[in-house]
Structures are given as C-alpha cells and as structure tokens.
Amino acid sequence: MRLRMLKYGVVGLLGTLLHFALLYVLADAFRMEPVLASAIGFVIVLFVSYALNKYWTFQSSETGIGSFVKYTVVSVAGLLLNIGVMYTAVHILQWHYLIGQSLVILVVPCSNFIFNYYWTFRQQRRTDS
Template identity: 40%
Template sequence: MVIRQFVRYIVVGGIGTLAHLGVLSACVEWFGWPPAAGAVAGFSVALLISYVLNRGWTFQSQRSRLAAFWRYTAVSLGGLALNTGMMMGLIRYAHCDYFRAQLYVIAVVPVCNFLLNRYWTFNAAQRTA
C-alpha cells in the first residue's frame, strides 16, 4: 500500500508541476506579470491542486479539510525551504553544477514530503481502506 501511495504521490506531483508551469507561463506571457509573481501564482495553484488530489486520491484522508490543508501547506513550504537550502549547499560547498544539484535534491525532498504528508498531514492511521 505504501508503494501505491508513493506512486500516486509522484503522479500528483507531476500534475502539480504541469499546473505550476502553465500558470507561470500564462501570467508572464499573457498577463505581463513579472516572473517571480507568476512563480508564486503557479506555486499557489499547484499547491491547491496537489492538496485536493493527495487528500482524496493518494491518502483518502478523513482528517478535517482545514486541518489537513494547513499541514499540507506547512509541509510544502518546508519542502521549498529544504530544496533551496540543499541547492545552495550543494552548489557552494560541494561544487555541484545547478542541474546535478537539483537532481540530488529531487531524490530527497519528495520522499521527505511524502513521509510527512502520509504520517502527519493526512495521518495514515485514520485513512479509510
């Protein structure tokens, strides 16, 4: 069951990434927003989409929607901070190029976020079968 949840989590992450990139592109190209503002909008839309899909499809959580949403947001922002910190450390201290550093980060952050969301955000012990 954990493997099935992790695969679903990765699928949802891919959907969220596509949504993020789509909103970012639309904001910058169609609406003339600065890229940083478009990135925030994309992150926000991806957060909402991935929350809904992970709550209902990946984890089938029974936790209240509001409590789960705030926990999910905290985990997502923590993942963003971990991503940024690892990138900076790998580039500065391990002398990795940015692309290789991001590949290392991708191997760590989604697993951490999955575990936090499974056991804290959506509380796997209370999910339905």
C-alpha cells in the same frame, strides 16, 4: 507505501504540469517577474494537489481543517524552498526560469511526500498498499 508513492507521483505530475503552465502564462503572456509567477503557481497548485492527495492518494476521511493546515505548512516549506531555488537559478546563476523550475521539481516533491506521509495524513493511514 509503493502505491501511495505512485499516486502521489501522479498528483505531483499533474501539479507540475499545472505549475509550469501557470508559470509560462504569467511570465511570458503577462510579463510577470518569474519568481513571483512561480510562487503564484505554487499556491494555486496547493489547493488542487491537497484535494487530490487527501481523497485519492491518502484516502483520508478526516473532516475539518486539521489536515489542510498541516498540508499547508508542508507546502509553505516547499514554497520557500521553491523560491530559494528559483531565486538562485534566475538571479544568481542567470539561468532561464524554466531550468530553475526544473531544479525545483527535483527537490520539493521528495521532501513534501515524506512530510505529508509521516505527518499530514499519518493518522488517516490504515494499511500501506
């Protein structure tokens, strides 16, 4: 399980970097509202991280869309959590959006790993490394 957590962390780090880059470009360069920009970044990262986690982290050979649907459900729950944290940070606490996004990366990845490990890719796991 430790190796999977490490791989999940690497994918999460790549996803986080991509998410921050998209957030910055959309919010600063295109003057998009930061909560919406963060949500769009989250959705784009969904596709990238699913592919990396399916084939590298969990080494799933499942065909079809079953695991993608589960992954999407977990990610949508994470997206709602992301939006809630960002809204609270930006609009209620009046913090800079990058501080809000920093809070998001402390909460969402942990909950997503647990659900993906025990639900999304559960049948595909053979042995833990």
